[in-house]
Amino acid sequence: MSDCEKCHRSLQDCQACNGGRSRGIAGTKLTCSKCNTTGQVCSEHGGHWKR
Numbered sequence: 001m002s003d004c005e006k007c008h009r010s011l012q013d014c015q016a017c018n019g020g021r022s023r024g025i026a027g028t029k030l031t032c033s034k035c036n037t038t039g040q041v042c043s044e045h046g047g048h049w050k051r
Contacts (some may be wrong), residue, residue, distance in 0.1 A: 004042035011040035014047060 002011045005035020013019030017032035024030050031037045035047030 002040060002047055006045050007042065008043060009042055011042055014039055014041045 003009065004011060012030055014035035016034040017039065018029055020029065020032070020035070020037075022030045022032075032039075032047070035041050039046055041047045
């Protein structure tokens, strides 16, 4: 499990894209603006924790 680069809290799966496991019609991986396409979010900093 990864940690947030800003506050070092444990990251959680993004609810909006099912932790990056959601797939489009053609089977392509969906991108998500809520988690900055990482599939994980920090409870304090959202998905923009990644530099």
